[in-house]
Amino acid sequence: MKSALHPHIGTGVTVVLCLPVLAGLAGTLLPAFGYLPALGGTQVTFQHFEALAAQPHILRSALISLAAGLTSTFVALVVVATFVAGFAGTRPFAFIQHLLSPLLAVPHAASAFAIAFLIAPSGFLLRIISPELTGFTRPPDWLIPNDPLGLSMISGLVAKEIPFLLLVMLAALPQLPVANARRLMTALGFNRVSGFAIALWPLLYRQVRLPVFAVLVYSTSVVDVSMILGPQLPPTLPVRIAHWLADDDIGARFLASAGAVLQLALGLLAIAIWIGVERLGRICHRRLSSSGKRLGDDRLLRLAAASVMATSAAFIFIGLGLLALWSIAGLWPFPDRLPTNLTFKTWERALETLAAPLATTIAIALLSSLVALAIAIGLLSRSGHSSADRWLPVFLPLLVPEIAFVFGLQILAAMVGVSPSIATVAAMHLVFVLPYVLLSLGPPWRALDRRYEQIASGLGKSPLAILVTIRLPMLLRACLTAFAVGFAVSVSLYLPTVLIGAGRVTTITTEAVALSSGGDRRVIGVYALLQALLPFLGFLVASLVPQLLFRHRRAMRI
Helix, strand or coil: CCCCCCHHHHHHHHHHHHHHHHHHHHHHHHHHCCEEHHHCEECCCCHHHHHHHCCCCHHHHHHHHHHHHHHHHHHHHHHHHHHHHHHCCCHHHHHHHHHHHHHHHCCHHHHHHHHHHHHCCCCHHHHCCCCCCCCCCCCCCCCCCCCCCCHHHHHHHHHHHHHHHHHHHHHHHHHCCHHHHHHHHHHCCCCHHHHHHHHCHHHHHHHHHHHHHHHHHHHHHCCHHHHHHCCECCECHHHHHHHHHCCCCCCHHHHHHHHHHHHHHHHHHHHHHHHHHHHHHHHHHHHHHHHCCCCCCCHHHHHHHHHHHHHHHHHHHHHHHHHHHHHCECCCCCCCCCCCCECCHHHHHHHHHHHHHHHHHHHHHHHHHHHHHHHHHHHHHHHCCCCHHHHHHHHHHHHCCHHHHHHHHHHHHHHHCCCCCHHHHHHHHHHHHHHHHHHHHHHHHHHCCCHHHHHHHHCCCCHHHHHHHHHHHHCHHHHHHHHHHHHHHHHHCCHHHHHHHCCCCCCHHHHHHHHHHCCCHHHHHHHHHHHHHHHHHHHHHHHHHHHHHCCCCHHHHC
8 A cells, every 4th residue: 555645754854853953962062162142152162061070979960870770670571581481481471561551651760769669778778667667766877869879760760770671671572582492402302591692692682772862861861760760869860950950050051061961972872882892792691602511400590580580570569559648648657657637638739730730731641742743644654664663763852961061052043032931841841751642653553453444445545535444443442542652651751841841831740850859758648649640640541542432343342
């Protein structure tokens, strides 16, 4: 079937979607080298990099960001790969898969708050063993979260990266000869993990390499999770850049630009180190494959991977329950396990100020997700059943640190006189939402049996009519799921909202992260719980609408 789009439209859209990243990088690089006429910078200079180097503990901030990104990505990848190798096709695999799937909808900030409420010195984990096992009658003076090494932040990132990496591996597994390879390796005497590692891991990793890079870049440049769980003295590099951007001194923008360039270099360094680890892994794989060694019993390794997967999910689910409990808690002194009374006064007070951010959040998420879905349908219609590699430029925003180009776009927007509004923030969100919508919609789009369209084409239907009357109705569930994914991504975006909105466009996410520096857990519970519930509503709609529309068509409901 011929495409319903003009041949050059898809390529043009792809180029247009790359422009924000390229323009943003230019808007960051020029001020970093002193050129920003609006603020009096008309000469190229390196003094802003010298000022950056003179900042206290700037090297420590950068190294913590780099180490946290590399460590969390490596741990999450090893855990998920080991779990998939050891349990694919078994009942525990299906159970943990269903357990982790809802966590994809939980924003990073909400999951960070959930973990913080668990592991804090006055958190639930210490309450359930105090004072009987610890002797504590008041919270200990422990720097958790916000520990200097960033271990709390790494744990929060791992908990959120595990569901995403599991999802992309599940999408790639059907393209591999898993059953045949497993039977062959079992016949040769290999256990499940080592057999999978030798026969299938190189093929699987090739399929998931791009999402792994996206996770790595995000983890090295994350702002909201770092503010909630990361170290404070000094904070991570992205947090320090965000503080410079919020400085009343306009001249701090030059310092922030230099910091954003350093963050870009940090992301490239993380990718370079990861590529080095990949090469080392290939050497180890060749030696293991050629040695013919049969490794011992892998049950302990498989149990460890499954335990980490289940524990990470349990931490977030229990933490979300604590958010709900704190939002209605009255007096709750340490070490009481439960509050002495429940009240909705916090909700009543918060609702007075919640309406505007909540409406703004929903409006931006709806607008960006609907436009992203329309563009994704157009791009996939243009590409037909070909590989998604042709749309790799669309995924560029996931491979470049947010702060490295969003800050540049903020400067360019100010220079051309574009004022912050819901429309401008939604346009910025679209840059990040579209890649995830494409990732969600691509596999079911290419998997649809083409014979339906061939029959319609033989009956004289135009490509546009076939798209509207056959493909889209049959893929309604997939389209709604992709929309829900985009909606969830938009709700969770913090830095693009803060920078492009310039403080005038506030959402539930920006308000929740702003509250992280305060001490009222009840208010934090209200905002973080709402932020977590909004994406679930999107997925609920995606699940219920096909059930209602196709209630008389059993095959369409499956």
